[in-house]
Structure formats: C-alpha cells, structure tokens
Amino acid sequence: MASISIKNPDDINGMRVAGKLAAEVLDFIAPHVKAGVNTAELDRLCHEYMTNVQGTIPAPLNYCPPGYTPFPKAICTSVNDVVCHGIPGDKVLKNGDVINIDITVIKNGYHGDTSRMFYVGEPSILAKRLGDITFECMWLGISRIKPGAHLGDIGFVIQQHAEKAGYSVVREFCGHGIGKIFHEEPQVLHYGRPGTLEKLLPGMIFTVEPMINAGRREIREMGDGWTIKTKDRSLSAQWEHTVLVTETGYEVLTVSPGMPPPPAFIQQSAAPQSVTV
Numbered sequence: 001m002a003s004i005s006i007k008n009p010d011d012i013n014g015m016r017v018a019g020k021l022a023a024e025v026l027d028f029i030a031p032h033v034k035a036g037v038n039t040a041e042l043d044r045l046c047h048e049y050m051t052n053v054q055g056t057i058p059a060p061l062n063y064c065p066p067g068y069t070p071f072p073k074a075i076c077t078s079v080n081d082v083v084c085h086g087i088p089g090d091k092v093l094k095n096g097d098v099i100n101i102d103i104t105v106i107k108n109g110y111h112g113d114t115s116r117m118f119y120v121g122e123p124s125i126l127a128k129r130l131g132d133i134t135f136e137c138m139w140l141g142i143s144r145i146k147p148g149a150h151l152g153d154i155g156f157v158i159q160q161h162a163e164k165a166g167y168s169v170v171r172e173f174c175g176h177g178i179g180k181i182f183h184e185e186p187q188v189l190h191y192g193r194p195g196t197l198e199k200l201l202p203g204m205i206f207t208v209e210p211m212i213n214a215g216r217r218e219i220r221e222m223g224d225g226w227t228i229k230t231k232d233r234s235l236s237a238q239w240e241h242t243v244l245v246t247e248t249g250y251e252v253l254t255v256s257p258g259m260p261p262p263p264a265f266i267q268q269s270a271a272p273q274s275v276t277v
C-alpha cells in the first residue's frame, strides 16, 4: 500500500483556502440551477467565476488520468441517472430533475473538491429521500474521522445507512487523498467493515463522496469515456466534502456560507477555523 501523505501547517492552510473557494463556487451557481438552463451554461458561469473572480484553476479541465481522454469542461454535472463525471453540454434542465455539481479548484497549487445535489423545481419524494440519505451517508462517514480510526469505519457506516434505506453503494469510484495532487492515496471506499484498512493520522486530507443509487449498484460507462450512469437507469445521488484529520477529530475544509448545515446528529467539537488568504 502506498503511503498517505501527512500535510504540514502550510499545506493545511493552503487546503483551507482551496476548500473554501471550491464551496463558494457551489454557492455562486446555486441560484442558476433552474428549469430551462443547460449544463454547458452552468459550466460557463462557473468557469468564468473561477477564472475571473476567484483566480482559481478548474482542475477537471483537461484532466487526463491514465486510460482516459482529457475531460473537456471545468465542472462535472451529473443529472438523474448519471452517477458521476457528467460532461456539461446541451442537456436542458427541467422541473423534477436532480443534478450533482462537482467542483474542484486549484489555488496556489492546492486542490479543493466538493459537490452538492440540487433539485430543479419540486423534487419527487424518491429524489428528495435519496438526496437526504446520501447527505446523511456523507456526514455519518465524516463523523467517524479521528486519529486511530480506520478507513473501513467510514465505509461501513455509509454502506449501513444506504442499504438500510433500500439503496445501494457504487463500488467503482471512491473518495481520495488530495492536496497538491487531485487524486492521491488513500482510496476512501464507501463500503466496508469497521477496523479494516488504513489507520488515520492527524494531517491526512481526503474526500468523502458517496455515490448512492436508488436501485442496483451496477454502473455503465457512456461512449464519451467519462459519463457514468446507473445500469438499471435508477436515480443516483452524491455529496462530497474534503476533510482534514485533526488531533481530536476532523475539520471539513470545503465550507462556505451557503453550504447546507450538517444533519442534527453531527456534534462538531472543533471550533470554526479562520482562514488566512
């Protein structure tokens, strides 16, 4: 197993800045997610905001992991049965759609990575429940983060909560270490068993980003080489935060004024951190 990097105080401050900026792009785009807009327009607006207002770089643009073609846009827009990595294009949003918008910015060399679900108009009962359960899954996973805990503890609570609700956990994609590199060790599985896999240490930074399907967990890849959909065409939801392991627990780095507050079951002990730009 490759080793997990421990971030130094400068890195951590850089990651706080990048995380906040990524979350602020979601705050910025939220009012634009309405019926009639297409996903390319959401991409254009975010790209412009990142470049011209924030002075950040959109990490997805031309991102090209081994075996992939370069990702052609600045953000990922995953609508309805799209699980992840949806490419913005001429898809027009209509009432009842659900969309995940996933933002990764680079600021001073550091990556901030976060995504939220948005509802276009009034969501169906199923779409709302799937979004809520997935949000709780993410926060339950985050709530297990502290020194001495294992990555398997995170995956376990996420899987339990999703399956108890009758949903399934996507296996092919996972959370990831992040810093000056977009995707680094460790892999953060959203399923698993308590007490297994790597032990957490202060200074580790990784994402928690469960993809939960209303139906079966199987996926299929579209011909564009990026877009992932559910095989059974059921709805899929995802939420993502970038999180630091602290001496006493965790600190969520992708925070912003417009971010949905944690569910009531979360008792965040750490005082809010101030960010120095």
Ligand code: MF3
Residues within 6 Å of the ligand: 059, 060, 061, 063, 071, 075, 076, 085, 102, 103, 104, 113, 207, 209, 226, 240
């Ligand atoms: N932001 C995604 C993640 O959470 C990765 C997107 S890669 C892209 O890891 F190229 F599709 F943008």
Ligand code: CO
Residues within 6 Å of the ligand: 113, 175, 176, 207, 209, 240
């Ligand atoms: Co991520």
Ligand code: CO
Residues within 6 Å of the ligand: 102, 103, 104, 113, 114, 115, 240
């Ligand atoms: Co992401």
